[in-house]
Amino acid sequence: MTSPPRVTLHGYQHSIYAWAARLALSEKGVDWDWVEVDPFAEPERAARRHPFAKVPVLVHGSFALYETVAIVQYVDEAFPGPALQPTDPQARGRMRQVQAIADAYAYWPMVRMLYSNRVFRPRHGEEPDRTEAREGLARARPVLDALEALTGEGPFFGGAAPSLADLHLAPIVAAFAEAPEGGALLAGRRRLKAWLETMQARPAFRATRPW
Ligand SMILES: N[C@@H](CCC(=O)N[C@@H](CS)C(=O)NCC(=O)O)C(=O)O
Structure with missing residues (x-):
């Protein structure tokens, strides 16, 4: 066999x-x-x-x-295991929407501009670009607002259970929150912060986190 x-x-x-x-x-x-x-x-x-x-x-x-x-x-x-995509069309639409936001609007300012310059480069002895970090922080604000507005229909973006959207977005927001200014901005979006804390408590999150 x-x-x-x-x-x-x-x-x-x-x-x-x-x-x-x-x-x-x-x-x-x-x-x-x-x-x-x-x-x-x-x-x-x-x-x-x-x-x-x-x-x-x-x-x-x-x-x-x-x-x-x-x-x-x-x-x-x-693969078998818990379903990571809701079947309800509206929940599925929300999931895809949040994945698209993660790729199109969140990753670059939140990770590549802020996290890289405020956390990753200093941690690895590399020179940060502070102007880029500031710009990333400014560009992250409307993204956080949009995500905050989309929370609240369930503990997760796809509803009652974690979906592909939560898994796609959580590393981006977690990296962003590692930067002190990122954490401070996130603290002003209470539902999004609570969502991140829920994701951070999951065993899969802890088992896979790079830091
Ligand atoms: N659209 C790609 C983006 C992947 C991506 O940007 N990966 C980063 C690491 S997090 C990378 O490989 N960057 C190399 C580079 O930009 O040169 C995906 O969704 O997988």
Whole structure:
């Protein structure tokens, strides 16, 4: 009897998107092997599996998938375990909306502009760009407001149970809140802060967190 193919995640230990993929695997109870690829230090290596030289990439047998939105959906649908997508059309719409907000409006200012410059670079002895950090903080405000307005229909963005939206967004907001100014801005959005605390208490979150 042949054993089912293993899942391999190609990612960078500090990657916020790779964290979202690990969160989905962990919530589903799927084991994975990890291949460390630093897309910043080794872009040519990252480009072997990703045409835009980014991580994560999930490999399952002969099937390879990049783009976190696709990876987390595949993980939910290809494996048994708790469903990570609501069936109700409105809850499903909300989930997709929050995933799109995470990618289009949240990640860059909150992670790449603020977290990178206020937390990651200083922690790794690199020179931060303070102007970029300030701009990231300013650009994060309307994103936090939009997310705060979308909370409140359930403890999670997709309703009563955690969905792909929660797993996609939580690493971004958690990284943002690591910066003192980010944490202060988040404190002014009470429902979003409570949502993050709920996510941070989940065993999958603790088991996969990069710091
Ligand atoms: N759209 C991609 C974005 C992935 C992404 O930006 N990953 C970052 C790490 S968190 C990366 O690989 N950055 C390398 C670079 O921008 O050169 C996804 O959803 O997976």
